[in-house]
Amino acid sequence: MHSIYARINNVSATLSTTIMVLLTAIALSSFIFTGGPTGSVEVTSVKVFSGEARRYPHRRQEYAFVNFNITADLTPLFNWNTKQLFVYLEAEYTNAKGVRNEVVFWDRIVRRKEDAVIAVSGKNKYPFREVSAKFKNSTPANYTLKYNLMPFVGMLTYGEAARVTEPIDFPLARERVE
Amino acid sequence: MFSEELKTFRRLGFRHVLLQILNFASVLASGLMIYKGLGLITNTESPIVVVLSGSMEPAFYRGDILFLVNPQNKRYEVGDITVYKIPGQDIPIVHRVLETHDVVKVVNGVRQAKPLPENQLLLTKGDNNYLDDRKHIVGKVRGYNDFPQLKYALLGGLGLLALVQRE
Structure with a gap:
């Protein structure tokens, strides 16, 4: 006993x-903790250039270059069970072949509450390419700032912090920078 | 040294030893049943995985435990963290989805109304692997436990209990 x-x-x-x-x-x-973030995002310019595909040197591939401004206050998302935030800027559009695309071209990891107020004016971090190689006849793209809250223990949660008010068209591709 | 133990062993008899083995086996079997049952509910081959590489640092470190789900007929979205196995490689990879492309099938020249999740192309960050097939995906991370010690404590504790218990 x-x-x-x-x-x-x-x-x-x-x-x-x-x-x-x-x-x-x-x-x-x-x-x-249900406090949501506040913020705004605006896309200042979208340019499309034709270049060489990365793994196939003789194939042409169009690249989009996006400049944007982000101001967001993500501090309400930080509570005692927040390990980090993954913040990302996403473009959503449908191409000429009817393929719906969601592409992340900028992201940032926020680990501390002190860094949770974001003010960035930047350009895309990852190459923004089209699967069919051409942006021609694609629908205008919606740009959204989203976040993924990663806790110490528990469920991952996703949400939207800000969104560009109007979809933005892709311009015609240019061969060289003027 | 072990004379005392051997004596109690002899006193308890052969049947008791058999019972002990049976107990041990039932513990193992129920553990496996729970694991496989979870897999059936969540539609993944392994509902609980341990992170083996540091490619998702600082989010997931080696030894962290992830809980996966793989909802049927549902598309993967950008930002989802997927666990996938490339054929021919044993180690599952944990990466985040950066791009999704929902390919719409064209049957007899007619474009289908809705993209099927099976035709989704994903690009995950890390090594820039294109995944042509959703088949490889084990599931997406839903829950997370940043407490690797717990695993050892639980496993060690349970193992010890199973061996030690006499009742």
Whole structure:
């Protein structure tokens, strides 16, 4: 009854149950924090240039270059269960072949509350290409600033921080920079 | 040294030892059943994975535990963190989706109304792998546990208990 085995058994059982309950409670607690971020995003210019495809040197491929301004306050997303935020700028459009595309061309990882106020005016970080190689006859693109909240324990949550009010057309491709 | 243990062993008898083995086997079997049952519900081959590489740092470090789901007939979205296996390689890769391209099938010259999730092309960040086929995807990360010690504690504790328990 009071053997060392029984004691170890009891202690470890209590310990594991407590930890599990605690972790569940922490995971559930993140549903209480519902404050959303505020911000605005504007795309200042979109240019399309024709270039060489990356892995196929003799194939032509169009690249879009997007300049944008972001101001966003993501501090409401930081609570005690927030490990980091993954903030990304996404373009959404349908190309001439009817393929619906979602492309991320800029992202940032925010790890501290002090860095959660974002003011960026920049250009795309990743190459913005079209699967069919040409942006011609694509629908105008919607640009959205989204975030992914990654907790210490619990579910990943996704959301939208800001959006460009009107879809923006892709211009015709240019061969060289003037 | 082990004379005491051997004596108790002899006292308990052969049947008791058999029972102990049976207990141990049932613990293992129920664990496997829970794991496979979870896999059936979440539609993935492995609902719980351990991160093996540092490619998603600082989000996921090696040894972190991820809980996966793979909803049927639902497209993957940009920002989703996917776990996929490339044929011929054993180690599953954890990467985030950067681009999705929903290819619409054309049957007899008629473009289908809705893109099917099976025809989705994904680009994930890391090594710039194009995935032509959703087949390779095991699931997307839904839950996350930044507590690798827990795993060892639980496994070690359970193993110890299974061995130690006499009742």
